[in-house]
Amino acid sequence: MPTNIINFMKKYMPPNKTILVFIGTYLPGNKAGGPIRSVANVVESLGDEFNFKIITADHDLGQAQPYPGIVPDTWCRFGKAEVYYASKKSLSLRALIKLLNSMDYDVLYLNSLFCLNFTIKPLLLRYLKLIPNITTILAPRGMFSPGALRLKWLKKRVYIFIVRFIGLYSNIIWQASSRFEEIDIRHVFGGTGHQMKDPVIVAPDLVGYQMDHSPYPLRIKKQGTLDIVFLSRISPMKNLDAALAMLKGIQGDINFNIFGPIEDQKYFQICHKICEGLDSNIKVTFHGEVDHAGVQGVLSSNHLFFLPTLGENFGHVILEALLAGCPVLISDKTQWKDLENLGIGWDIPLNSPDKFKAILKRFVEMDNEEFIVFSKRAANFGKTQLNNSTILEQNRELFRSALKISKN
Numbered sequence: 001m002p003t004n005i006i007n008f009m010k011k012y013m014p015p016n017k018t019i020l021v022f023i024g025t026y027l028p029g030n031k032a033g034g035p036i037r038s039v040a041n042v043v044e045s046l047g048d049e050f051n052f053k054i055i056t057a058d059h060d061l062g063q064a065q066p067y068p069g070i071v072p073d074t075w076c077r078f079g080k081a082e083v084y085y086a087s088k089k090s091l092s093l094r095a096l097i098k099l100l101n102s103m104d105y106d107v108l109y110l111n112s113l114f115c116l117n118f119t120i121k122p123l124l125l126r127y128l129k130l131i132p133n134i135t136t137i138l139a140p141r142g143m144f145s146p147g148a149l150r151l152k153w154l155k156k157r158v159y160i161f162i163v164r165f166i167g168l169y170s171n172i173i174w175q176a177s178s179r180f181e182e183i184d185i186r187h188v189f190g191g192t193g194h195q196m197k198d199p200v201i202v203a204p205d206l207v208g209y210q211m212d213h214s215p216y217p218l219r220i221k222k223q224g225t226l227d228i229v230f231l232s233r234i235s236p237m238k239n240l241d242a243a244l245a246m247l248k249g250i251q252g253d254i255n256f257n258i259f260g261p262i263e264d265q266k267y268f269q270i271c272h273k274i275c276e277g278l279d280s281n282i283k284v285t286f287h288g289e290v291d292h293a294g295v296q297g298v299l300s301s302n303h304l305f306f307l308p309t310l311g312e313n314f315g316h317v318i319l320e321a322l323l324a325g326c327p328v329l330i331s332d333k334t335q336w337k338d339l340e341n342l343g344i345g346w347d348i349p350l351n352s353p354d355k356f357k358a359i360l361k362r363f364v365e366m367d368n369e370e371f372i373v374f375s376k377r378a379a380n381f382g383k384t385q386l387n388n389s390t391i392l393e394q395n396r397e398l399f400r401s402a403l404k405i406s407k408n
Contacts, residue, residue, distance in 0.1 A: 019106070114143060206391055219300070
């Protein structure tokens, strides 16, 4: 486009509306998993239509040192967004009041349910009228799923009771990533009959940005052998202990490759203890963390992705496994359904461990010819999920709806 036209548009066209995003961890971080990619996908896809400003921590999840090359407590450009990498001192209530009252924004977009600094504090300041009462979107990111609520359930139930009573989460727009999450939100916050005063808008996670679309290598699958991969945070929510327990008694030469940061040391020790009780034909290796750039290589070098999770908001790593041509064996607590009929994997109820074991036994005995058919179907299905125009429009409409409310 000619420079004079660009200058004319900048001078006379109204500026894009500003979406102020709060998220605990953002790029270049990767340890927090899906939420980072969910927000990054939105920014990459809609960053030309909306002005995204992001307030996030100046370090990755579980780390103390700031990201190298980033100056904390200043605004900088990262991709299509302006990002404020906040140090601990700038996340005090006093500092947040000063920061949020010093800038203009049209919509506040929160990406957690229980995060103190990046959800509870902004909501509290809004509730106390210490910052402008801007239209607010809250994406709970799967925290209302039954599996998530079971973890530390008493603490969570008490908190939800209190905030419902005082109305801390009132007058917001809830973003559900699926119809299943919409049901969960209404069940917890809707009260009797699940009727809610505040709107719940379904806007599924955008995918495509930062995902490796390159062709996957063809692996050899020998009958009687199986290379399994678990790639996720090592925490009770991901249910690694159940995955290890299901391997007991499975015959054949099995390599179980575990990748991901250790989020819970006590839980890690529980999993390690289970490994000690497995038969000698099952080799379990804890590889530690893997950078996002290495995810495709890890997934594509294994035969089966195994994640009996207690719940996923979206499950980016499940899609990444499919893109890598790695069939998936997961629980039925995700939005990825009917996988067996699609011929790309299985979604099994958690109360049916024998069904999980039957699939594992089947995969051990699978020969290369049958595996290649599974692998190609998985990769082809994964590609169909990328850059979905309907999902893009749903996310666009989420922000447009919020902006309409802010005008009234």
